[in-house]
Structure formats: C-alpha cells, structure tokens
Amino acid sequence: MNDPNAPSSPPELFTWEFATDPYPAYAWLREHAPVHRTRLPSGVEAWLVTRYADARQALADQRLSKNPAHHDEPAHARGRTGIPGERKAELMTHLLNIDPPDHTRLRRLVSKAFTPRRVAEFAPRVQELTDRLIDNFATKGEADLIHEFAFPLPIYAICDMLGVPREDQDDFRDWAGMMLRHTKAGQGGGPRGGVARSVKKMRGYLAELIHRKRQEPGDDLISGLIRASDHGEHLTENEAAAMAFILLFAGFETTVNLIGNGVYALLRNPDQRARLQESLAAGERGLLETGVEELLRYDGPVELATWRFATEALTIGGERIAAGDPVLVVLAAADRDPERFAEPDTLDLGRRDNPHLGYGHGIHYCLGAPLARLEGQTALATLLTRLPDVRLAVDPADLRWRGGLIMRGLRTLPVEFTPFEN
Ligand code: HEM
Numbered sequence: 461m462n463d464p465n466a467p468s469s470p471p472e473l474f475t476w477e478f479a480t481d482p483y484p485a486y487a488w489l490r491e492h493a494p495v496h497r498t499r500l501p502s503g504v505e506a507w508l509v510t511r512y513a514d515a516r517q518a519l520a521d522q523r524l525s526k527n528p529a530h531h532d533e534p535a536h537a538r539g540r541t542g543i544p545g546e547r548k549a550e551l552m553t554h555l556l557n558i559d560p561p562d563h564t565r566l567r568r569l570v571s572k573a574f575t576p577r578r579v580a581e582f583a584p585r586v587q588e589l590t591d592r593l594i595d596n597f598a599t600k601g602e603a604d605l606i607h608e609f610a611f612p613l614p615i616y617a618i619c620d621m622l623g624v625p626r627e628d629q630d631d632f633r634d635w636a637g638m639m640l641r642h643t644k645a646g647q648g649g650g651p652r653g654g655v656a657r658s659v660k661k662m663r664g665y666l667a668e669l670i671h672r673k674r675q676e677p678g679d680d681l682i683s684g685l686i687r688a689s690d691h692g693e694h695l696t697e698n699e700a701a702a703m704a705f706i707l708l709f710a711g712f713e714t715t716v717n718l719i720g721n722g723v724y725a726l727l728r729n730p731d732q733r734a735r736l737q738e739s740l741a742a743g744e745r746g747l748l749e750t751g752v753e754e755l756l757r758y759d760g761p762v763e764l765a766t767w768r769f770a771t772e773a774l775t776i777g778g779e780r781i782a783a784g785d786p787v788l789v790v791l792a793a794a795d796r797d798p799e800r801f802a803e804p805d806t807l808d809l810g811r812r813d814n815p816h817l818g819y820g821h822g823i824h825y826c827l828g829a830p831l832a833r834l835e836g837q838t839a840l841a842t843l844l845t846r847l848p849d850v851r852l853a854v855d856p857a858d859l860r861w862r863g864g865l866i867m868r869g870l871r872t873l874p875v876e877f878t879p880f881e882n
Pocket of ligand 1: 519555556557567618706707708710711712714715718756760761762765766767817818819820821823824825826827828829831832833
C-alpha cells in the first residue's frame with residue numbers, strides 16, 4: 461500500500477512545503493514516476509531514483525561515476541557534490557568525487573587510519589563532550605538543541621579525532637557554522653563570500669596542521685593519515701588535506717541532522733520515546749542501537765546521495781538514462797518504500813529487518829558510520845536520561861527545515877525541560 465496522503469498529481473519539488481515534509485511527494489514519485497527527470501533549483505536537469513530496489517542497484521552501479529568530469533553540462537555547473545568551495549582543484553581528490561582505481565587506493569589508505577577500533581577508543585571523549593554540552597544549558601530549563609547540542613557535538617568530536625588542538629576548535633565551530641548556514645540553499649543563508657572564506661581558512665589550517673604533524677606525529681587521525689601506507693604507498697600532503705576536509709565535511713552536518721531529526725522524531729512519537737527511556741533505565745542498549753538505525757531510515761540526515769553521472773547510456777527502473785546525465789538517488793524515498801519496509805511511515809525503534817540506505821551502499825558506503833553511530837547513540841541516550849521530561853517548546857508547524865538539496869535537517873529545535881543543577 462502506498463501513502464494515502466500522497467498527492468494525486470505530480471508534486472512540486474524543492475518548495476518550502478516540500479522541505480517541511482517531502483514524504484508525500486516521494487510516495488507519489490515511487491508510485492507514478494519512480495525514475496523521474498526533473499529540473500533542480502540550480503537549473504541542472506537530473507534523474508531522481510526513488511524506489512528501494514532501483515536505488516540500491518544504482519548506488520552499486522559502476523557505470524554511474526562520481527567524477528563530475530562525466531557531466532556534460534558546461535564547466536560552471538560542474539563540481540557538484542554539495543560541498544561549498546569544492547571546485548577548487550585541491551579538494552577534488554576526495555572520496556566522494558572519484559572512482560576506482562583511485563577511490564580503491566585512497567579508501568584503503570584512509571581505512572587504515574580511521575578504524576572502528578580508533579572510533580571505539582574515542583567513546584569516553586564523546587560521552588564527556590555530550591555531558592559538557594548538556595551541563596551548559598541544564599540550569600536554564602530550555603535550549604535550542606540544534607545550536608547548543610547537535611551542532612557543536614560533531615564538530616568538536618571530529619576536531620578532537622583529527623588532532624586539532626582544543627584552543628583552535630572554536631575557530632572550526634565558527635567556520636563550520638558558516639558552511640551550515642550556506643546549506644540553507646538560497647533561503648536566507650550566510651553570504652557566499654563568507655562561506656568561501658571559511659572553507660579557505662579551514663583548508664589553510666588543515667594544510668598547516670598536516671605539515672606540523674609530519675614533523676611531530678601524535679596519536680591522532682591526521683598523524684594516522686600521514687603514516688598510513690599500503691604496499692609502500694602513502695597519501696600525498698594534498699590528499700591528506702582533502703581527506704581531513706572530507707571527514708570534517710561529511711561527518712559534520714550529517715551528524716547534526718541525525719541528532720536533530722532523531723530527537724524531533726522521538727518527541728513526535730511519545731510511545732516510542734517512552735519505550736526507549738524505559739529500556740535505557742533498565743540498562744539495556746539493544747533498543748538504542750536498533751533505534752538509531754530506525755531514525756536514520758525514518759528521517760535520515762542525507763535525503764539524496766551525492767551526485768552520480770552516467771558514463772554510458774543505461775536503464776534504471778525501465779527509464780533510459782543518457783551518457784552524461786546526472787543521477788540522484790533519493791535515500792529518503794527509498795527508505796520509505798512499502799515494497800521493502802513493512803509500515804514504512806511508522807517509527808518502530810525495535811525494527812529488526814532494516815537494511816536502510818541512510819549510509820549509502822556499495823563502494824562509497826559511509827566511512828564514518830561507526831563514528832556517527834557512536835555520536836548518535838551517546839547523544840540520544842544521554843539527553844533522554846538527563847532531561848527525562850524534555851519536550852518541544854514550539855508548535856511543530858513553526859519549525860523550519862533547512863532545504864538544501866542533499867541534506868535534510870531542522871534549523872532550530874527549541875525544547876523545555878525541568879532545570880537541574882549539575
Ligand atoms: C559517505 C551518510 C556521518 C564520512 C556517506 C554516504 C552517505 C553518508 C549516504 C554515501 C554518499 C554517496 O554514496 O553518494 C552519513 C550519515 C552520517 C554520516 C547519515 C551521520 C549520521 C559521517 C561521519 C563521517 C563520514 C561522522 C566521518 C567523520 C564519510 C565519508 C564518505 C561518506 C568519508 C565517503 C566514502 C566514500 O566515498 O568512499 N556518508 N554519513 N560520514 N561518509 Fe558519511
């Protein structure tokens with residue numbers, strides 16, 4: 461069965477209403493035009509793939525390249541993975557913009573430094589950061605959970621992991637804040653010049669830090685990236701800088717949205733929230749773990765996977781895609797496909813059969829998934845345990861969503877709770 465709220469005619473995409481709730485439009489597309497050619501707000505024409513089976517197949521299809529050079533648009537329309545300032549050549553060598561064999565080589569090298577073990581060792585630090593952020597607003601009885609919690613946590617966490625000294629981390633917070641405002645995609649975001657300056661400063665800082673860590677290596681991820689070798693091969697300084705940047709970029713707004721969308725979904729589904737609180741109070745972790753996966757499926761941070769371009773003519777879901785056409789896999793639509801998920805519009809934190817595409821699929825599957833899981837689980841568990849009566853402080857209709865093309869997340873999340881002294 462498809463969504464009964466789905467509109468009966470082709471939906472208008474990329475409007476305010478769509479940014480607030482894209483799911484009825486996705487239900488229509490899945491049913492009537494599962495592989496749909498549309499004009500994006502930028503003017504570029506692209507295919508949207510919305511059914512789960514097609515989406516999964518497209519994500520693994522090697523004929524769909526990540527390299528924007530395959531796009532037969534004019535040069536000004538190239539360089540589109542949604543990363544501000546990424547047309548700069550030095551940033552183009554990151555994982556989301558390249559294909560095998562370069563991708564295979566770089567990913568293998570990075571995976572040697574960014575290991576699940578390193579992430580696991582980092583758990584106490586994520587807990588400490590989470591508690592410190594909650595301490596900052598605990599006595600007020602109110603907070604904006606995006607700005608005071610979901611936004612700073614991932615940026616401090618990834619800075620710590622990379623080895624950015626604590627005294628410099630607020631600079632990163634400010635630069636990242638500028639980039640986050642930019643992704644409001646023409647809806648009142650920060651000035652473009654400010655974004656370009658922030659990206660430039662961040663890049664300059666990272667290049668210098670890599671240079672320093674080469675002289676004086678430490679036990680951090682940047683030193684690990686410099687040290688990582690595979691059959692005698694190492695990352696060049698440029699590659700290491702691009703990699704540090706992509707880790708920051710890919711791991712930042714995604715995690716902000718995981719926490720923001722996740723808390724919001726729990727506040728809108730009191731039965732599920734109570735279920736999770738009871739399970740946490742009993743000292744269990746199982747529901748927290750399946751719950752974070754379900755929140756990724758239900759309202760994930762990445763609405764559309766990053767750009768792909770057809771290297772040759774091919775067919776997806778019966779539609780003929782021409783060589784050079786951009787293809788956007790709509791993860792948020794695929795993850796609500798009733799052909800794959802039972803009661804897809806229902807949040808069920810205990811859902812077991814949940815092979816969601818929130819982290820992508822295939823060779824570009826999210827490298828940071830273990831870190832995202834750690835942050836998401838720590839943030840939600842700590843928040844619900846320390847602020848047991850946390851509730852929305854505004855009418856949901858007054859909340860605004862950031863309507864960027866790739867990400868989906870709230871601009872603010874005002875909440876109230878019983879204040880407490882630390
Ligand atoms: C790739 C989602 C957090 C680093 C991806 C992709 C998705 C994704 C969907 C694949 C994109 C595509 O195929 O076009 C998410 C979500 C996150 C998250 C939902 C949070 C909940 C992180 C974190 C990091 C990270 C914390 C690192 C610190 C990466 C990298 C890639 C990637 C490096 C590129 C991998 C490759 O191309 O081989 N992520 N991500 N992500 N993610 Fe994440």
